[in-house]
Amino acid sequence: MTLTLHHIKNTRSLRPLWLMEELGIEYTLVNEGETILNLDKQAFRQKNPVGKMPAFFDGDQGIFESVAIIEYIANKYGGEHLVRKPGDDEYGAYLQYLHFGEAGMGGYMSLVLGHTFLLPEKHRNEKVAAWALGEMNNAISYLDEEIKGKDYFLGSFSLVDISIAYMLFLMKISRNSGEFGPNIKTYFDRIKKREAWIKATSLPL
Numbered sequence: 001m002t003l004t005l006h007h008i009k010n011t012r013s014l015r016p017l018w019l020m021e022e023l024g025i026e027y028t029l030v031n032e033g034e035t036i037l038n039l040d041k042q043a044f045r046q047k048n049p050v051g052k053m054p055a056f057f058d059g060d061q062g063i064f065e066s067v068a069i070i071e072y073i074a075n076k077y078g079g080e081h082l083v084r085k086p087g088d089d090e091y092g093a094y095l096q097y098l099h100f101g102e103a104g105m106g107g108y109m110s111l112v113l114g115h116t117f118l119l120p121e122k123h124r125n126e127k128v129a130a131w132a133l134g135e136m137n138n139a140i141s142y143l144d145e146e147i148k149g150k151d152y153f154l155g156s157f158s159l160v161d162i163s164i165a166y167m168l169f170l171m172k173i174s175r176n177s178g179e180f181g182p183n184i185k186t187y188f189d190r191i192k193k194r195e196a197w198i199k200a201t202s203l204p205l
């Protein structure tokens with residue numbers, strides 16, 4: 001197998017990178033630069049047809065949605081303990097949380113980032129930024145209730161945590177403080193102690 005991940009620090013390529021570190025599988029990491037701001041989106045369309053991070057290849061098979069990539073890797077390369085199947089009691093919760101991490105939060109997070117620092121200043125809209133930030137805080141307060149009394153969203157560590165914790169990370173590194181309730185704060189502190197997380201967030205060295 002030849003797994004190749006195109007990566008830029010702090011972007012959604014962190015999800016598959018973190019998973020591959022959790023699984024201890026071999027992969028090639030291609031560093032596409034220091035920051036997403038410098039990515040040549042036009043040239044990168046050769047790897048990801050919409051010119052965004054990440055891009056992942058298993059031989060000739062390319063995938064470029066970060067949550068799809070982690071499902072692909074886990075199901076194919078020894079991460080069965082991190083997924084749930086239709087016969088499992090937690091299957092519904094698994095799908096709900098897994099997709100909430102990107103579909104339920106990713107769009108709002110991108111608007112927060114875009115309208116606070118990614119876009120040129122003259123294109124930023126404060127009202128859009130405030131609205132999107134409110135939606136992120138709404139999502140995070142839902143998660144704060146859901147994680148109460150649990151170490152991980154499904155009890156044990158799973159792909160759900162890779163999907164959701166990445167959004168919490170984006171919230172933390174953005175220039176907006178985000179309102180983390182006590183449960184989600186404890187949860188995120190727990191995530192940050194995982195060896196694979198520490199390694200993945202430090203790459204490329």
Ligand SMILES: N[C@@H](CCC(=O)N[C@@H](CS)C(=O)NCC(=O)O)C(=O)O
Pocket residue numbers: 010011012013036041051052053054064065066067102106110
């Ligand atoms: N839903 C996609 C979102 C991809 C995405 O928005 N990637 C960001 C980096 S985290 C990006 O490339 N942004 C640059 C841009 O949109 O111009 C995924 O989860 O892979």
